[in-house]
Amino acid sequence: MKAFLVAFGIGVVLAGATGAQAYHRFWSNCNYDAPTFMTTMTRDAAQDYANAARYEGYQWGGGCWNYDDVDSYPYDTPGDPSAHGEGGDCSGLTFKTWRESTDDWRDGRYYWRALRNVHGPYTAGDFRNGVGAPNHVIGKATAGVMDAFASSTHIGMIFTRSLYGGDQIVEAKCEACGTNIFYRTYRSDPSYGGVARWGWTG
Amino acid sequence: MRRPGIRSLAGGAAGIVAGVIGGIALTSVSAASGPTPAAPGIDAVHIPPVLTLAGEPVRLRYAIVCAPRDDGEPCDGSGSVFVRAGQSGPFRQLTLRRGEDSNDGRYFVDLPREVASSRAGFSYYAVLRGGVNGAEITVPAGGEAAPHRSVPLGAAAEVPLGVHVFGRGRAPDERVVAAAWGSEVGQAGLVGSRELGFVGPSSFDVATDGSVAVLDQVNTRVERWSRSGVKATPVEVSGGLADFVLEPEGTMDVLEPPNRVSPAPVLRSFRGDGTLRWAQRLSDRTWAKLAAGPSGPVVQQQPSEQWLPVAEHGAALSRPAQAGHGRIGRPFASGREVVVERVGTGELRLAELAGDVVRSWRITSATPLGEVQLAEPYGNHLVVVTKTYTDDQSEYVTLVLDRSGVVSSFAVESLEWAESAPLARFRLAGDSLYRLGSTRAGLFVDRFDLEVSR
Numbered sequence: 324m325k326a327f328l329v330a331f332g333i334g335v336v337l338a339g340a341t342g343a344q345a346y347h348r349f350w351s352n353c354n355y356d357a358p359t360f361m362t363t364m365t366r367d368a369a370q371d372y373a374n375a376a377r378y379e380g381y382q383w384g385g386g387c388w389n390y391d392d393v394d395s396y397p398y399d400t401p402g403d404p405s406a407h408g409e410g411g412d413c414s415g416l417t418f419k420t421w422r423e424s425t426d427d428w429r430d431g432r433y434y435w436r437a438l439r440n441v442h443g444p445y446t447a448g449d450f451r452n453g454v455g456a457p458n459h460v461i462g463k464a465t466a467g468v469m470d471a472f473a474s475s476t477h478i479g480m481i482f483t484r485s486l487y488g489g490d491q492i493v494e495a496k497c498e499a500c501g502t503n504i505f506y507r508t509y510r511s512d513p514s515y516g517g518v519a520r521w522g523w524t525g
Numbered sequence: 526m527r528r529p530g531i532r533s534l535a536g537g538a539a540g541i542v543a544g545v546i547g548g549i550a551l552t553s554v555s556a557a558s559g560p561t562p563a564a565p566g567i568d569a570v571h572i573p574p575v576l577t578l579a580g581e582p583v584r585l586r587y588a589i590v591c592a593p594r595d596d597g598e599p600c601d602g603s604g605s606v607f608v609r610a611g612q613s614g615p616f617r618q619l620t621l622r623r624g625e626d627s628n629d630g631r632y633f634v635d636l637p638r639e640v641a642s643s644r645a646g647f648s649y650y651a652v653l654r655g656g657v658n659g660a661e662i663t664v665p666a667g668g669e670a671a672p673h674r675s676v677p678l679g680a681a682a683e684v685p686l687g688v689h690v691f692g693r694g695r696a697p698d699e700r701v702v703a704a705a706w707g708s709e710v711g712q713a714g715l716v717g718s719r720e721l722g723f724v725g726p727s728s729f730d731v732a733t734d735g736s737v738a739v740l741d742q743v744n745t746r747v748e749r750w751s752r753s754g755v756k757a758t759p760v761e762v763s764g765g766l767a768d769f770v771l772e773p774e775g776t777m778d779v780l781e782p783p784n785r786v787s788p789a790p791v792l793r794s795f796r797g798d799g800t801l802r803w804a805q806r807l808s809d810r811t812w813a814k815l816a817a818g819p820s821g822p823v824v825q826q827q828p829s830e831q832w833l834p835v836a837e838h839g840a841a842l843s844r845p846a847q848a849g850h851g852r853i854g855r856p857f858a859s860g861r862e863v864v865v866e867r868v869g870t871g872e873l874r875l876a877e878l879a880g881d882v883v884r885s886w887r888i889t890s891a892t893p894l895g896e897v898q899l900a901e902p903y904g905n906h907l908v909v910v911t912k913t914y915t916d917d918q919s920e921y922v923t924l925v926l927d928r929s930g931v932v933s934s935f936a937v938e939s940l941e942w943a944e945s946a947p948l949a950r951f952r953l954a955g956d957s958l959y960r961l962g963s964t965r966a967g968l969f970v971d972r973f974d975l976e977v978s979r
Contacts, residue, residue: 364597366628367631368593368597370588371600381785394786397786464871467629468588476722483570484867485572485813485827486575486867488873488894489947491811499765501783501784501788503782505766505782506813506947508912510914511912517916525627
């Protein structure tokens with residue numbers, strides 16, 4: 324019994340070590356439920372969905388969050404997908420908001436709940452190039468609400484335009500930035516292109 | 526030392542396994558929030574038609590943003606607009622209708638013709654409701670005390686720009702700052718990677734003595750270039766893409782974005798020596814631009830889409846006090862304000878107000894127009910810097926306007942290798958326009974003399 328108790332203590336300490344903790348951190352709350360196939364996908368429902376991810380943090384390669392308005396792991400190592408923290412990254416947030424399939428040849432609408440851990444098959448650069456059946460490139464001047472601007476390194480969705488000609492962008496930009504709505508000038512930035520999802524229904 | 530028995534080894538192994546499992550469970554429970562989602566609050570989107578053309582019908586549109594529904598359908602909202610002709614008197618309540626399309630805002634109301642075409646313009650605010658808990662939001666945040674104001678553009682000077690020809694940018698008169706990337710004094714901080722993109726100093730300002738102050742937030746300092754050299758002043762900032770202004774008496778204001786631990790934007794006011802005077806949360810969730818107003822810093826904020834004061838005479842204003850003093854234009858020391866509205870793809874409406882519209886301009890361009898970086902009075906003129914762009918090119922267009930149209934204009938090449946704050950690329954000081962730019966080699970500030978008598 325004495326050996327068991329001593330070893331139990333060692334085990335608890337080991338569990339707190341970075342490797343084990345990283346693997347089982349926020350993602351231990353996430354699920355792998357099937358998405359709900361939808362016939363509708365409106366721009367304002369997409370605003371609702373992306374807006375609710377605000378404050379929930381950023382995770383490189385991630386796509387799982389709750390709605391408690393706190394990033395449960397705000398100091399993950401940037402660019403480390405094994406950190407398993409809360410939040411999506413830029414392309415993961417876009418993929419889920421745009422109700423896309425993990426199969427890039429499907430263009431149907433798949434509703435993923437917040438705690439469903441899925442990033443999707445696309446990088447920001449893929450979106451930039453219109454890769455995948457649901458996605459396409461558009462002219463930046465015509466990009467509207469919940470269309471997006473993407474570069475080779477980042478994608479953000481248009482929450483709305485603004486008086487001064489920039490856009491309010493909902494995005495998961497970096498670990499320190501978290502997920503939020505920021506005023507950006509991607510529309511006029513040559514490193515960004517306009518991209519959109521086919522199939523909005525209203 | 527006694528050799529361990531089989532039972533001890535088995536007990537130890539079982540203990541380690543149980544401990545690891547227990548420890549993981551404990552850290553998961555303590556570190557992560559539970560899986561039960563809480564309902565997010567309500568938010569809203571509205572772009573006010575601040576400058577209207579004669580006879581133009583006015584439809585006010587709102588997006589009501591609330592917690593995502595489990596069935597994936599949009600928020601079921603409702604609301605009213607309280608509107609009046611002119612800028613005083615009682616408001617009349619109009620109920621918002623719900624449309625089929627949400628691209629420009631699903632909820633709308635068409636203003637009665639006598640209100641929309643009033644010579645004194647009109648003013649209004651909206652109260653919006655939505656979500657399962659019936660949350661409510663007022664837009665603009667100041668409501669009845671500081672409603673949106675819309676004024677007729679009147680007899681505006683028409684400024685057709687035609688098709689922009691790229692590649693004819695004017696050379697600067699002087700490069701007043703040139704700093705390599707780095708952390709030494711005289712260098713400028715750079716953070717990022719080829720995979721994530723690069724961020725450099727996010728904003729700058731020009732003092733009355735002509736010295737140039739750069740917010741080097743990556744190195745948590747303000748660097749000041751003058752004829753006598755470079756001086757660095759440490760400031761405690763988060764490192765995010767912030768805007769920055771120097772107030773006339775030397776106070777340094779830094780407008781921080783939200784970040785991973787502080788979900789709301791904050792204005793920090795620093796003394797000239799870099800010590801913090803105060804920090805104040807903004808009224809709204811998002812900011813576009815920080816500027817020095819007649820009695821303190823003012824910020825263009827969303828969703829109100831107004832300029833709100835954040836401090837007056839050195840003292841920070843509470844969030845309700847900010848909201849209660851919102852206005853559509855940026856205020857200047859002359860008592861006038863400049864109103865900006867980018868419309869559609871290639872139209873820019875501008876007006877200078879002193880109560881009513883004093884003078885106005887309607888700029889149209891065959892090449893799309895982007896953001897308005899700067900619109901400020903310059904003697905009897907108005908200086909405007911806006912961006913024009915195609916899908917793969919961009920350039921800034923600088924216009925010096927008088928009552929009848931364009932007095933002078935020139936293009937400025939957009940050299941923006943590292944990201945900065947969105948509307949912080951240009952400053953007007955003295956008789957010159959200053960531009961913050963960057964290349965792979967480092968940061969620079971260029972000066973363009975306006976060569977127009979005030």
